[in-house]
Amino acid sequence: MSAESFLKDFHHVATIGATANHGVDRQAATAEDARTRAWFAGFAADRGWEVRVDGIGNMFALLTWRPGAPFVLIGSHLDSQPLGGRFDGAYGVIAALHAAQRVDRRILESGMLPPFNLAVVNWFNEEGGRFAPSIMGSSVFAGLMDQEKMLDVADLQGTTVRQALEGIGYLGTDERPEPVSYAEIHIEQGRILEREGLRLGAVESSWYTQKLDIEVLGEQSHTGATAMADRHDALVAASKVVLMVHDVTKDFEEEALVSSVGQLTLEPNSPIVVARRVHLVADLRSGSPEIVQAARDKLLKDIAALAKEHDIRINVRDFDIRPVQHFPEAGIELTEKVAANLGLGVRRIRTMAGHDSVAMNRIVPALMMFIPSVDGVSHCEREFSTDADMVAGVDALTEVALELVNGALAASGRKD
Known part of the structure; x- marks a missing residue:
């Protein structure tokens, strides 16, 4: 559960689908994506956590301390863009697995069961590089997209989502965990934190996005x-x-x-x-x-x-x-409190890119944090964040997750 074990896992996963210029190519429901999924499932199984796969290919590793109680979800996505970076998405999933392990240990040591359980999630097809639209798995989970319609979406070669997931063995039928809140940590994909010498960004809102399909x-x-x-x-x-x-x-x-x-x-x-x-x-x-x-x-x-x-x-x-999504003020303040306790510089920030947290914020109180991106580069092989910044982010996510399973944000209630 040390920083070294996290870094070892992160850099190992970066070898799956690795490209010549230090990036990764793990598009949704490809053989490379399947290998990272197998690694995720193995990490959970080794620790005795239940693994579920739902009907759109989302994966959940469940830590159940209180049977019947809802779950705090933490995570991101393991799929990548074609010739993409090794940090986008994958960092958030691996950070969440290690944060969950640390939270589990602290709960067991304290002997005090929290009111909520914890689940680490690997969302399907966040990137949308192979199957459009992006943020597919979390949007289906949140009820923003229809599962059957998304399963019928085809890539440029005519392979549907349903066929691709069946092909790699991850078209699941498991029940989805009931969420009470959500947290995600991600690389910034911009230059603000790096320019200001800060370790953490507390995301307060997303940009408005509009696509035009032109024939x-x-x-x-x-x-x-x-x-x-x-x-x-x-x-x-x-x-x-x-x-x-x-x-x-x-x-x-x-x-x-x-x-x-x-x-x-x-x-x-x-x-x-x-x-x-x-x-x-x-x-x-x-x-x-x-x-x-x-x-x-x-x-x-x-x-x-x-x-x-x-x-x-x-x-x-x-x-x-x-549409523009505003994250709950209580979550932003929680990020700021955690950063202060850990001695990390923090600022409020907007996300120009879309994320799974934006979809989840429609149904439960969601919290999102950024760590710095060197040169602000993303969606390419040159994408980079330092080991030190990644480790600091895992520390922050651990404290956030511990607060969430103990009831932080729960009073905010389910969003409309």
């Missing part, structure tokens, strides 16, 4: 034999849409809005055929829903004009809209 429909033709004036090139129009999504941020104050197109597929994807169809997803995020709405409206207007100019059809559909 550009042109006409397939020969790249060599078709006159330029006669072409209806979906890829040319789509490339202009990509630039529109990028440039719309310039209409607002600096850093008030971020945007991107991270995925693009085209048909028939032949070097001698003008593209007939391009599908892409635009991602708009801001702390202000009004800014996102204004950016969306401008994009819809500009895309309509582009379709007319190129004499093609462009279909745009709203997709994966996530």
Whole structure:
């Protein structure tokens, strides 16, 4: 239960699906994901903890001191982006396992049973790199997404979530633990904590997220034999849409809005055929829903004009809209208290990225903490957090979990 044992486990898990440049590639429900799941199950089994897998592939390691009582959930996710970093998500799960072990020991030593049990969770498909949308497992758990619809979601090769989970042996049927509160620790994926020399961030709210599912429909033709004036090139129009999504941020104050197109597929994807169809997803995020709405409206207007100019059809559909979530003040104050007791510098912070905690915050009081990210880099192999910062985070999560199983945040009640 020492810092050394945590670091040993963390760096071992980082070898599963390791890439040449010190990252990992463990996309949801792949063979590499299955290996980390087996490690998670083994860690729990070695300590006599019950392991459950639910109908969307979420894994739970249960520490039951008081049968029949609800559970405090702590954890994150073990899946990664393609060629992703080894810290995003995995740190939070491994930290939670070690924090749970420490809490268990302290409870047994004290002889005082807490009112609530504890469960460590590995959420399915938080990243959304293989199956869209992201934050899938926790959203199904929270009732924000329909399980059957999510099981039918297919990747670019046509494999469904159901088939993929069955293929690795993790399409479960176990009962989900009843939650009373939730806590997650994660890398910041930004530069604020590093710049200010602080060890811990107390997340107070999330940004508003709006995605646009965009389908550009042109006409397939020969790249060599078709006159330029006669072409209806979906890829040319789509490339202009990509630039529109990028440039719309310039209409607002600096850093008030971020945007991107991270995925693009085209048909028939032949070097001698003008593209007939391009599908892409635009991602708009801001702390202000009004800014996102204004950016969306401008994009819809500009895309309509582009379709007319190129004499093609462009279909745009709203997709994966996530409102601003405010975390309970009591949880933020608990993080600040724990940080003070441990001598860790802390500040309140917002998350621009989505996390499982945002979904869980819809149904129970949730608490989220950040540790620093070197250079603010994430979703790539260069992602990095120091051993010292990770260890400090495990210490903080341990104290938070101990407070939660003893009733902290429970008075906040279930959220609407």
